[in-house]
Amino acid sequence: MNTSMAENLGHILVVDDDREIRDLLGRFLKKHGYRVTTVADGKEMQRALEGWNIDLVVLDLMLPGEDGLSLCRGLRAKSNIPIIMLTMISEETDRIIGLEMGADDYLPKPFSPRELLARMKAVLRRAQKTPNANSTARAKILSFAGWTLEIGRRSLKSPDGLLVDLSSAEFDLLVTLAEHPQKVLSRDQLLDLTHGRTEAAFDRSIDMQISRLRRKIETDHTQPELIKTVRGGGYTFAAVVTQDETIDT
Amino acid sequence: MNTSMAENLGHILVVDDDREIRDLLGRFLKKHGYRVTTVADGKEMQRALEGWNIDLVVLDLMLPGEDGLSLCRGLRAKSNIPIIMLTMISEETDRIIGLEMGADDYLPKPFSPRELLARMKAVLRRAQKTPNANSTARAKILSFAGWTLEIGRRSLKSPDGLLVDLSSAEFDLLVTLAEHPQKVLSRDQLLDLTHGRTEAAFDRSIDMQISRLRRKIETDHTQPELIKTVRGGGYTFAAVVTQDETIDT
DNA sequence: TGGTGGCGGTTACAAGCCGTTACAATATTT
DNA sequence: AAATATTGTAACGGCTTGTAACCGCCACCA
Numbered sequence: 001m002n003t004s005m006a007e008n009l010g011h012i013l014v015v016d017d018d019r020e021i022r023d024l025l026g027r028f029l030k031k032h033g034y035r036v037t038t039v040a041d042g043k044e045m046q047r048a049l050e051g052w053n054i055d056l057v058v059l060d061l062m063l064p065g066e067d068g069l070s071l072c073r074g075l076r077a078k079s080n081i082p083i084i085m086l087t088m089i090s091e092e093t094d095r096i097i098g099l100e101m102g103a104d105d106y107l108p109k110p111f112s113p114r115e116l117l118a119r120m121k122a123v124l125r126r127a128q129k130t131p132n133a134n135s136t137a138r139a140k141i142l143s144f145a146g147w148t149l150e151i152g153r154r155s156l157k158s159p160d161g162l163l164v165d166l167s168s169a170e171f172d173l174l175v176t177l178a179e180h181p182q183k184v185l186s187r188d189q190l191l192d193l194t195h196g197r198t199e200a201a202f203d204r205s206i207d208m209q210i211s212r213l214r215r216k217i218e219t220d221h222t223q224p225e226l227i228k229t230v231r232g233g234g235y236t237f238a239a240v241v242t243q244d245e246t247i248d249t
Numbered sequence: 250m251n252t253s254m255a256e257n258l259g260h261i262l263v264v265d266d267d268r269e270i271r272d273l274l275g276r277f278l279k280k281h282g283y284r285v286t287t288v289a290d291g292k293e294m295q296r297a298l299e300g301w302n303i304d305l306v307v308l309d310l311m312l313p314g315e316d317g318l319s320l321c322r323g324l325r326a327k328s329n330i331p332i333i334m335l336t337m338i339s340e341e342t343d344r345i346i347g348l349e350m351g352a353d354d355y356l357p358k359p360f361s362p363r364e365l366l367a368r369m370k371a372v373l374r375r376a377q378k379t380p381n382a383n384s385t386a387r388a389k390i391l392s393f394a395g396w397t398l399e400i401g402r403r404s405l406k407s408p409d410g411l412l413v414d415l416s417s418a419e420f421d422l423l424v425t426l427a428e429h430p431q432k433v434l435s436r437d438q439l440l441d442l443t444h445g446r447t448e449a450a451f452d453r454s455i456d457m458q459i460s461r462l463r464r465k466i467e468t469d470h471t472q473p474e475l476i477k478t479v480r481g482g483g484y485t486f487a488a489v490v491t492q493d494e495t496i497d498t
Numbered sequence: 499t500g501g502t503g504g505c506g507g508t509t510a511c512a513a514g515c516c517g518t519t520a521c522a523a524t525a526t527t528t
Numbered sequence: 529a530a531a532t533a534t535t536g537t538a539a540c541g542g543c544t545t546g547t548a549a550c551c552g553c554c555a556c557c558a
Contacts, residue, residue, distance in 0.1 A: 184304075
């Protein structure tokens with residue numbers, strides 16, 4: 001993998017009162033080519049935002065003093081720096097998040113650094129394209145053919161209600177496909193959309209992901225119903241997808 | 250043949266009655282990595298839209314038969330496939346366009362292909378972000394001699410009700426023939442209609458497709474009943490074809 | 499009547515694409 | 529550090545599709 005590029009991919013501000021998490025994320029993100037500044041609370045966050053050119057804020061929901069939520073709102077009011085919130089799992093916070101937050105994405109703890117990285121890339125990419133987009137966080141749920149794909153939770157339920165275990169890459173791929181139903185996505189597009197990679201080198205890794213994914217979600221992986229192949233074109237999600245926001249009312 | 254077919258950036262449908270323009274755009278866009286289908290009028294446009302997964306339509310304002318403007322409106326009513334209109338320069342059309350048209354962009358003739366490319370990219374990028382609510386996929390069904398050809402599903406049932414497995418190219422060819430019953434279609438026409446290819450070079454690949462197709466659907470392929478050869482002319486579909494439309498689910 | 503050349507059917511083959519297995523290289527967890 | 533899981537690479541095999549080549553058919557003609 002090409003993680004060793006020390007070029008500047010962006011300056012990330014991590015706001016978390018847990019020192020261990022700060023250190024962990026700091027090391028991890030730096031290893032992946034980001035500049036990182038870590039702070040413990042809202043006051044320091046303010047200072048950092050004024051002193052640096054921050055590209056993305058990773059913000060813990062629970063903070064001493066002013067809590068993450070209001071920080072988030074405040075930040076969003078003044079700028080459109082992308083925000084990723086870290087939350088504890090619970091219905092409660094989920095609802096709060098959906099209703100209140102102006103974050104671009106959120107991640108339930110515990111999360112793998114890898115997941116955070118993926119989200120960050122996605123958010124940064126989105127921000128890149130839409131400099132002034134007013135993205136509202138979505139606890140989006142996609143449903144198709146009885147399946148339930150809960151994006152915020154990164155979970156997938158089968159028509160029988162069983163949780164299906166997808167790897168991170170598999171999940172991202174599935175989400176990407178399901179978000180563009182009926183649309184043929186080339187391998188390159190899929191690579192770009194899931195990994196943010198555009199390296200053009202002919203790459204069959206997507207084929208492998210598709211293959212593995214099909215085994216997990218197609219009733220007969222030799223005759224896929226959901227993810228269809230378009231010869232010479234790529235792949236396409238063939239099911240009817242309905243989209244719900246968790247918190248709409 | 251298709252040596253440097255790069256990635257698939259999308260499937261473009263070019264609707265223009267001027268063959269020269271069709272050819273030009275076809276070659277140009279393909280060279281730039283797009284799949285291209287070219288048709289001459291609204292009727293063919295319809296078929297292409299139903300048979301393919303079109304990502305963008307390039308539509309000439311002036312067309313024989315139903316004119317581009319109403320086609321555009323009709324298309325917009327049913328789907329949200331992006332549309333780029335080609336127009337003659339004139340205040341008149343400019344105003345009409347602004348008022349009437351549901352197109353995503355328009356381009357006054359004469360234009361440079363390069364310019365079109367830029368517009369296309371912009372429109373596609375915009376469309377990509379707004380996931381479709383379209384896919385009112387109607388499934389056209391053609392019946393002949395007991396056979397059932399379901400276009401939306403790309404499936405073919407024999408008179409015994411058995412599913413017959415056709416390759417992609419075979420299917421397209423059969424659809425094209427069945428949609429012009431009694432009409433003699435030259436090899437060039439077939440090439441154009443099925444592949445959107447206009448490269449007229451003498452090509453016997455159609456012969457091969459026909460041969461393979463006959464083996465699958467004729468009871469005796471040495472004495473074809475459905476697909477007849479017209480010496481010096483091409484091929485013709487000799488059966489009576491009835492057409493049904495159903496709403497797909 | 500036998501030759502000739504265009505045309506179409508078919509076989510054989512080459513090239514490309516895709517699914518998959520096996521495995522190597524990392525990452526992550528314990 | 530060992531055990532596990534994830535992810536990319538290589539490579540085999542099957543299927544699709546286009547090309548070349550051979551062959552027979554037909555029309556035409558001297």
